[in-house]
Amino acid sequence: MRRPLDRRAWAVALVLALTHLGLLAATLDVGFSRDESFYFNAAEQYSRWFDVLQETPGKAFSKETVDRVFAYNGEHPALPKILFGASWRLFGSPRDPSAEPWARSWYHENTPPKPILGWFRESTAMRLPALLLAAVLVGAIYLFGAEFLGHRAALAAALLWMFQPHAFWHSHFACFDVPVTAWWFLSAWTLWKSLPSQDGRRRPSPGWAIAAAVALALALDTKHNAFFFPPLVLIWWIWTRRRAFRLVSTSWGPRIAFPPIPWAFLGYLTITPLLYWALWPRLWHDPIGHLKWYFSFHARHDYYWAYFFGTLYTKPPFPWSFPFVMSAMTIPGPTVVLFLLGLVRIAREGLVRGLARVAPVVRRVRDSLPDREPGLLSFLFLNFLIPFAIIAHPKVPIFGGTKHWLHGVPFLCLIAGLGMDAVLRGLEGPSAGTDAPPGLAGSRRWRRVAWTALAWVLLVVPAAWDTLTHTADGSSYYNAFVGGRAVMGQEGMQREFWGNSAHDALGYLNESLPPKTRVDFHDTTWDAVRMYWRDGLLRRDIVPVWDFRNADVFLFHWHKEFTDLEGDVRREFGASGPSFVWAPGGVPLLDVWRRPTGQEHP
């Protein structure tokens, strides 16, 4: 049954969101991955548009300005990078070139902007919009759940999403994966709110329909995987309204009768494309040309490597099981168990409701089921399944660990929330009853409270522990059921997510390298290195090179596809072994190689 959101629900959502933001803010020491570093660069370049807008507003919208300012990284929509750049300009504390002239080269066109508020270090300011969206998402998961699945399921879903090492780690980045997850979820929520319920208890809402159209535009303006949302909605809508499609005879002859078209669909056809266009400057002057290039870029995306059970996948066919198995391995164990329980509950409810239509004997069982809006569970299930199913297609690239189906995971958590609800209901069983004497009833109540508290602790604390002890290496997390991090070595699984592990060697580099040492940062990009400088995390005299033959130190990021390179470096340097190994959980993620000086022994 739908429970309208009251003040308590909003308060809980706010507390959850602020807690999540607080946890993210307290764990910002996460290395810059390759893609984030590119978006740092893009954000910096795009932020110049605000200067043009301020100085010569008439030119800001010209093709020349757009082509110049937004030229870089056109393969992704501009909105997130515009937000990262705006946040950086407003809150970031760029270096002062008069005090540190050498810092000029760390900025686009050698010109660091003047700080405005200067509250945060630069990478944090860039990350702020994504951090806020991640926090909003937690609140939104709770609110959606509280309204349509019940408070307990909602709270469980929000907490289980918060405490996922991979998702939590991705939530730190000035990237698109968690923002698009948030917008996808908000698209689903607002759409659901805009629809009339099939049992007639909720009327269509044009206001929520407008919100749904806006949310979808923002999702599309964040990342291309949002393009799969409208087909998903259409499939679900046709399926759940299939009985309303019928042939009727009129005086004009037979025609097909349709169910009422949702307001949101009209919004998708009008507001969404307009807003999508308006928020992506590259579309202003050449929408067709740029979109053609954009779609062809993603349709022919390079296949990067993925290491999965000892096989280095480089080209199709990729294993269809990849997203499912990876999720089962990289989501905390109790959450996986609750999800499976929730899935069984969904299947049972669907089966019982279906059978009850044809078998009256089942109706009594149906009447004992929770009162839910028709179509809700299938809506949740499809929103979970479709993002996974897309990556499961053998021709879709599977690089990037688990981030490419992250937008399905909040729905997985809502289903896990149903599992949690089932567990709590089960524990209530023996202590329920109204005919007990007052003393006994009180004791039963306390017993129930104790069981409930124990359930929350046992089902949420392990996930929280796993998450908060894997903040720096969240993408290398594997749950204890599969052996923990050791499974990466034992079974041959992907260990690291492109270039971020250098962050955990910076302390070693800063402390142990002689002045002006030449360091080959391997998979860490120039854009990441200059942000490390700008944030004061890397000694400025260290000379980055991307040529180990010309370097004295090499940072080997452990990827299966790079192991030849480690062999080449070892031979070139004549070193017996790495001088520093970053190995959380005992599994090497980064080996630092140095040309031997005779003083290697730590």
Add this chain to the structure above:
Amino acid sequence: MNRPFVGSLAVLIVAAGYFVLARVQEARVPDAEEWSRAAQEVRSRWEADDWVLFSPAWAHAGAPWLAGLPMDIAEKTDWYEASKHPRVFVVASAPERSPTPPEGWRVLETIPLDRVTVHLWAPPEGETLAWDGRRHLEAARVSRGLGPQQVPCDTFRNGRWHCGAPHPWQNVGLIDRDIDGRVREVIWAHARDQGEPLEIAWQDLPEARRLTVHWGLTQRAVEQDTGSPVVAEVLLGDRVVARQTLDIHESGWFRHDIPLTGHEGRSFRIRITARRNQDRQFCFTADLWR
């Protein structure tokens, strides 16, 4: 107790078990102090030509404490290569802290520490490495073609033999490449095109009882759909004593043991042929055992 209660209780027990399991897994990981103690144990027993490897092979987080000692940090252990050393230290941590020695290997000492165990093992007795082709590459004669068309590849530059002007990959030289699941030190002998044989020959070798050749295609090669199968042969004189066709996606580090009698093995040749050579990154090692 009703059924839903028992079901819920089971879920809680599983969750509690999970939490304990995760903590146990974390607690088994050695810290800096443990690695340091293990390294001290190794260094205090070190003798010339010893070798260090890790168990499990990928768990080389302790490598920095063993700096300066020859060690293997590849993803999986190559016991054949290990057997070339008189003694091997196996620095073992969870989840393979008590590895079983390969057949014929002898346990010399076991030093248990808190979270690391240092094992000292020796390879089977009775065989000694007489010659390793990788250490005698400069003495090899490399050629392309056969019979009257045979052309010597006699440009030796930076440890590599080239047929004429130095070429970035069409050469024969020492390299480390990922083959069959681990990086190996091998002799790179990229196949030539259009069926032209590439030969690497050695002469005046020490007497031995067995010639052992390993060969295979690199990981990069087996990933590609390009080129054609590679035919590899070992010749004693004009007699082919080992021959294998490696399909383009065939992953493996294939061992061929060739027993030698009398003066056999004092010279031998490795011949590599491919109809189309794109990405046919063939590599091998050759050892004489007495």
